[in-house]
Amino acid sequence: MSISLAVSSSSSIESPQARIAVESRNLRVFYGKFMAVRDINLQVEECKITALIGPSGCGKSTVLRAFNRMNDLVPVARTEGEILFQGKNIYDPDVDAVEVRRRVGMVFQKPNPFPKSIYENIAWGARINGFKGDMDQLVEESLRGAALWDEVKDKLKQSGYSLSGGQQQRLCIARTIAVKPDIILMDEPCSALDPIATLRIEELMRELVNQYTIIIVTHNMQQAARVADYTAFFMVDDTRTGYLVEYGRSDQIFMRPKDKRTEDYITGRFG
Amino acid sequence: MAVETQQSKVGYPEGRAFERFLRWRKQLGALWGTLFFLSTLIGMVVLVVLVADIVDGAFGYVALEYRVDPESLVLDYHKNQMVSMPKTLPSEEDVVLVDGIAQRPAAIGFVGYAYYQQKADSVRVLSVDGVLPDEATVAEGRYPLARPLFLYADAKTLASKAEAALFVGEYLRRVDEVAASVGYFPAGESVRTENLAAWTRASGLSGESLPVAQGELSVTGSSTVAPITQRVADSLVADNRFVGQVQVESIGTDAGFRRFCADLGVDLVDASRPMQSVERAACLQLGRAPIEFQIANDGLPVIVSSQNEFVRELTRAQLQQIFTSATRWNEIDPSWPDQDIFRFIPGVDSGTLDFFVTALFGSSLAEQSTPVLLDILTSNISAGRLRALEAQRPLAELSKTELVERIETEVLRPQVAASWSLTDSLLRRTEIEAAAAAMPGTALIFKSWVNWEFLTSPQSSDPLHAGVRTAIFGSLLVTLVAFLLAVPLGIAAAIYLEEYSSGKSWFDRVVETNINNLAGVPSIIYGMLGLAVFVRFLGPLTSGLAFGVGDPSTANGRTIVSAGLTLGLLVLPLVIINGREAIRAVPRGIREGSFGLGATRWQTVWSHVLPNAITGILTGVILAVSRAFGETAPLIVVGASTFVVVDPNGLFAKFTSLPVQIYQWTSRPQPEFQHLAAAAIVVLLLLLVSLNALAIWLRNRYSRRVI
Numbered sequence: 016m017s018i019s020l021a022v023s024s025s026s027s028i029e030s031p032q033a034r035i036a037v038e039s040r041n042l043r044v045f046y047g048k049f050m051a052v053r054d055i056n057l058q059v060e061e062c063k064i065t066a067l068i069g070p071s072g073c074g075k076s077t078v079l080r081a082f083n084r085m086n087d088l089v090p091v092a093r094t095e096g097e098i099l100f101q102g103k104n105i106y107d108p109d110v111d112a113v114e115v116r117r118r119v120g121m122v123f124q125k126p127n128p129f130p131k132s133i134y135e136n137i138a139w140g141a142r143i144n145g146f147k148g149d150m151d152q153l154v155e156e157s158l159r160g161a162a163l164w165d166e167v168k169d170k171l172k173q174s175g176y177s178l179s180g181g182q183q184q185r186l187c188i189a190r191t192i193a194v195k196p197d198i199i200l201m202d203e204p205c206s207a208l209d210p211i212a213t214l215r216i217e218e219l220m221r222e223l224v225n226q227y228t229i230i231i232v233t234h235n236m237q238q239a240a241r242v243a244d245y246t247a248f249f250m251v252d253d254t255r256t257g258y259l260v261e262y263g264r265s266d267q268i269f270m271r272p273k274d275k276r277t278e279d280y281i282t283g284r285f286g
Numbered sequence: 287m288a289v290e291t292q293q294s295k296v297g298y299p300e301g302r303a304f305e306r307f308l309r310w311r312k313q314l315g316a317l318w319g320t321l322f323f324l325s326t327l328i329g330m331v332v333l334v335v336l337v338a339d340i341v342d343g344a345f346g347y348v349a350l351e352y353r354v355d356p357e358s359l360v361l362d363y364h365k366n367q368m369v370s371m372p373k374t375l376p377s378e379e380d381v382v383l384v385d386g387i388a389q390r391p392a393a394i395g396f397v398g399y400a401y402y403q404q405k406a407d408s409v410r411v412l413s414v415d416g417v418l419p420d421e422a423t424v425a426e427g428r429y430p431l432a433r434p435l436f437l438y439a440d441a442k443t444l445a446s447k448a449e450a451a452l453f454v455g456e457y458l459r460r461v462d463e464v465a466a467s468v469g470y471f472p473a474g475e476s477v478r479t480e481n482l483a484a485w486t487r488a489s490g491l492s493g494e495s496l497p498v499a500q501g502e503l504s505v506t507g508s509s510t511v512a513p514i515t516q517r518v519a520d521s522l523v524a525d526n527r528f529v530g531q532v533q534v535e536s537i538g539t540d541a542g543f544r545r546f547c548a549d550l551g552v553d554l555v556d557a558s559r560p561m562q563s564v565e566r567a568a569c570l571q572l573g574r575a576p577i578e579f580q581i582a583n584d585g586l587p588v589i590v591s592s593q594n595e596f597v598r599e600l601t602r603a604q605l606q607q608i609f610t611s612a613t614r615w616n617e618i619d620p621s622w623p624d625q626d627i628f629r630f631i632p633g634v635d636s637g638t639l640d641f642f643v644t645a646l647f648g649s650s651l652a653e654q655s656t657p658v659l660l661d662i663l664t665s666n667i668s669a670g671r672l673r674a675l676e677a678q679r680p681l682a683e684l685s686k687t688e689l690v691e692r693i694e695t696e697v698l699r700p701q702v703a704a705s706w707s708l709t710d711s712l713l714r715r716t717e718i719e720a721a722a723a724a725m726p727g728t729a730l731i732f733k734s735w736v737n738w739e740f741l742t743s744p745q746s747s748d749p750l751h752a753g754v755r756t757a758i759f760g761s762l763l764v765t766l767v768a769f770l771l772a773v774p775l776g777i778a779a780a781i782y783l784e785e786y787s788s789g790k791s792w793f794d795r796v797v798e799t800n801i802n803n804l805a806g807v808p809s810i811i812y813g814m815l816g817l818a819v820f821v822r823f824l825g826p827l828t829s830g831l832a833f834g835v836g837d838p839s840t841a842n843g844r845t846i847v848s849a850g851l852t853l854g855l856l857v858l859p860l861v862i863i864n865g866r867e868a869i870r871a872v873p874r875g876i877r878e879g880s881f882g883l884g885a886t887r888w889q890t891v892w893s894h895v896l897p898n899a900i901t902g903i904l905t906g907v908i909l910a911v912s913r914a915f916g917e918t919a920p921l922i923v924v925g926a927s928t929f930v931v932v933d934p935n936g937l938f939a940k941f942t943s944l945p946v947q948i949y950q951w952t953s954r955p956q957p958e959f960q961h962l963a964a965a966a967i968v969v970l971l972l973l974l975v976s977l978n979a980l981a982i983w984l985r986n987r988y989s990r991r992v993i
């Protein structure tokens with residue numbers, strides 16, 4: 016395994032040449048009257064992997080889904096604050112959520128290929144987004160990008176459901192990169208997979224990060240430590256509202272946490 | 287340690303208590319299992335009873351009463367034909383016939399054998415189909431114009447009524463002689479031996495010298511056999527072998543059997559044909575076990591004058607020609623002289639003529655040739671009806687079976703005299719046969735009220751010809767309109783409610799509540815809605831007048847469109863509710879995956895939600911179509927026509943539907959209409975089952991393609 020803290024990118028969040036892909040400002044998400052997360056300020060660096068960690072129910076998924084306005088699909092959800100993407104608040108009234116999601120793709124916790132052929136799984140997203148190029152080439156390219164091509168090249172007409180869980184998840188990644196997003200959000204993408212499949216996805220993420228900005232939610236701290244360049248640690252307060260405790264380079268968070276709560280959480284987990 | 291173990295188990299049953307607990311738990315489980323099974327069983331029983339009940343009415347025996355008896359139709363036709371031939375001389379007196387033939391070389395005729403024998407020197411008997419009549423050929427049935435004659439008694443009378451037993455015993459001994467003197471052929475030695483054995487078995491009597499019979503006897507039946515019986519009775523009385531009276535009636539064989547099997551006052555029956563199984567059944571029903579004695583053979587010699595030099599033999603076909611169509615001898619055979627044929631036949635009321643005709647032409651319609659059938663048909667219906675039939679299809683083109691069918695419907699015109707359910711038909715067959723045999727002029731047939739004619743005929747006031755074609759067309763069209771309204775609207779509404787509505791707005795909440803309530807509204811209320819809105823308010827549109835269809839003076843809104851729209855509204859909630867269920871069941875992951883790729887809501891619905899929900903949506907559609915197809919009450923309110931005999935010619939036609947038709951038939955008091963209703967229910971159920979099967983097949987095919 017080539018990934019280690021040592022090989023993490025040298026550029027830091029504070030470093031002047033770092034380029035910010037997306038940034039949340041005073042983000043608050045409510046489910047009805049319940050405030051799920053409060054005052055999240057997070058700068059995500061381009062072409063880096065940023066991990067969101069924290070105890071269950073602290074709002075990691077909520078924050079992640081705020082980045083592509085997925086929370087809009089929850090009728091009771093309401094978002095306050097700003098998310099700046101390419102210099103624009105994606106929650107501005109004149110911004111179309113559909114456009115945001117096309118630029119900020121998402122991979123879900125449970126592999127969810129469409130009940131269509133492997134080929135169609137990839138071609139469909141491209142087609143609805145008006146892709147006019149060579150579809151076969153795009154499918155191959157995307158499957159190669161998701162390190163799945165060799166396994167499925169002979170059975171593109173078969174249902175996406177005929178694949179194993181890990182393959183399905185890579186198919187979902189392939190489908191996401193086929194529409195060429197700028198950012199890929201991943202919500203615990205490996206939690207439904209076995210360790211070998213998990214490892215493959217992690218390797219894949221390290222490859223993808225050369226082209227894409229990746230934000231990943233994980234409950235697995237080793238995973239965060241292994242793959243993420245940056246890590247954000249979330250906690251809940253007495254009202255069960257989640258908030259950002261500490262954010263920084265992964266080696267710093269895991270080796271020298273500044274906050275006592277981070278240290279407790281990490282050591283509790285590691286210990 | 288032991289203490290600890292004890293403590294850890296405190297509260298749980300141990301030892302025997304534990305066994306008891308296990309047993310109790312098992313029994314409780316078994317009890318519930320039994321309850322579940324019983325519930326299912328009750329459902330099954332109900333289903334079986336329902337199906338049995340329907341089938342019970344749809345099949346069974348029917349006693350058909352012909353307004354005209356088919357046999358006499360055939361008989362009368364040929365008799366008429368014979369009598370109306372030129373140079374045909376009828377006479378009741380055989381002697382006149384024989385003498386007439388003897389004097390004319392070109393004459394031909396037929397008489398009782400005894401009369402021929404008396405004049406055997408002046409007339410010559412011809413062979414028919416190569417067979418000459420004599421005792422042997424007649425007894426064996428080789429001679430075509432021959433038949434056996436019978437006397438019928440019954441076991442109980444012979445055993446318990448001495449005078450009857452003695453009379454029959456003497457009868458059987460004397461009959462050969464008597465039969466010959468009357469003009470028939472004796473049945474022969476072996477038949478007599480057999481007869482006497484049967485008589486002995488039944489009466490317990492035997493021996494040569496029987497005691498003198500005393501009492502009164504009543505014999506009825508065939509007028510052909512009556513002279514024999516009368517002469518036997520006379521000779522017995524004359525010889526003082528019988529003291530009392532023997533009454534011999536001639537009422538015909540059919541009526542004789544009917545009396546015999548219905549009235550214990552009749553002791554014996556003269557018969558010119560064997561008893562049929564239905565008649566036997568009727569007799570058994572009365573407690574009579576009929577015993578048959580063949581007493582003689584009837585054989586009619588066809589004779590010509592002995593001066594006739596050319597005819598020696600004839601075939602049946604030639605005989606038919608001679609007596610019904612040819613006028614000159616050389617028409618029969620060119621080698622014969624060009625002379626008029628003189629025919630001598632018995633009078634029209636004579637049984638001999640009937641027998642001759644029956645033997646020569648057969649008595650059933652099926653035995654008749656096509657020209658004869660055509661003639662029978664055309665000569666027995668009115669000129670107007672004939673034109674109408676010709677207009678339908680030229681009668682000359684009809685096949686023999688079609689002609690027989692036409693004669694049945696146009697001339698014989700059967701009516702249902704009585705009908706029975708399937709259960710009765712299977713379990714009480716003998717009783718039914720007896721009952722039918724007791725009804726003069728009826729034929730008992732096993733009828734499936736569901737048959738091709740039933741499916742393809744329009745409504746009719748004659749239950750034997752009423753059908754459901756109009757109703758089926760009506761049902762299909764009404765259901766089609768309902769389908770076209772309910773399915774697109776229902777699916778669209780389901781999509782809106784599940785995918786677009788937030789459920790928060792005032793509008794969404796009202797819709798939400800009402801859709802669910804609509805499904806529970808009684809169907810009759812939809813009927814009233816349809817009447818008010820589609821029939822009355824939108825009448826100008828639904829009557830088709832606005833589109834230039836229909837006659838302004840008669841057209842109204844009670845049309846297929848109105849009915850279809852009403853049913854469409856009725857089943858709309860079904861489509862919506864099932865559609866929503868199906869859409870809701872589409873996994874959230876699929877929707878999120880689609881949205882996550884930047885798909886719009888419409889793209890998500892169209893490409894993912896609908897294909898994955900289609901199975902469930904179609905289930906709702908199937909339910910809706912079935913419901914619309916079987917719905918009755920609203921259609922009656924909307925104004926289904928009670929009697930439609932023409933197929934609907936479009937959406938603005940008056941309508942009836944299968945359930946409405948069934949409803950109307952069930953409300954008629956005559957049992958025939960109950961059978962029609964049962965048959966229509968069978969059709970309705972079969973149509974529903976096949977509609978469903980088709981829909982399910984389509985659904986499975988489609989859903990397999992999607993995944």
Ligand SMILES: Nc1ncnc2c1ncn2[C@@H]1O[C@H](COP(=O)(O)OP(=O)(O)O)[C@@H](O)[C@H]1O
Nearest residue numbers: 046051070071072073074075076077078089255
């Ligand atoms: N659709 C929803 N409706 C209402 N509450 C929700 C919804 N989704 C999440 N929540 C609540 O928001 C909080 C954060 O949830 P989530 O973001 O899923 O946490 P995590 O991903 O960190 O486990 C939890 O208390 C959860 O119960």
Ligand SMILES: [Mg+2]
Nearest residue numbers: 075076077232
């Ligand atoms: Mg989560």
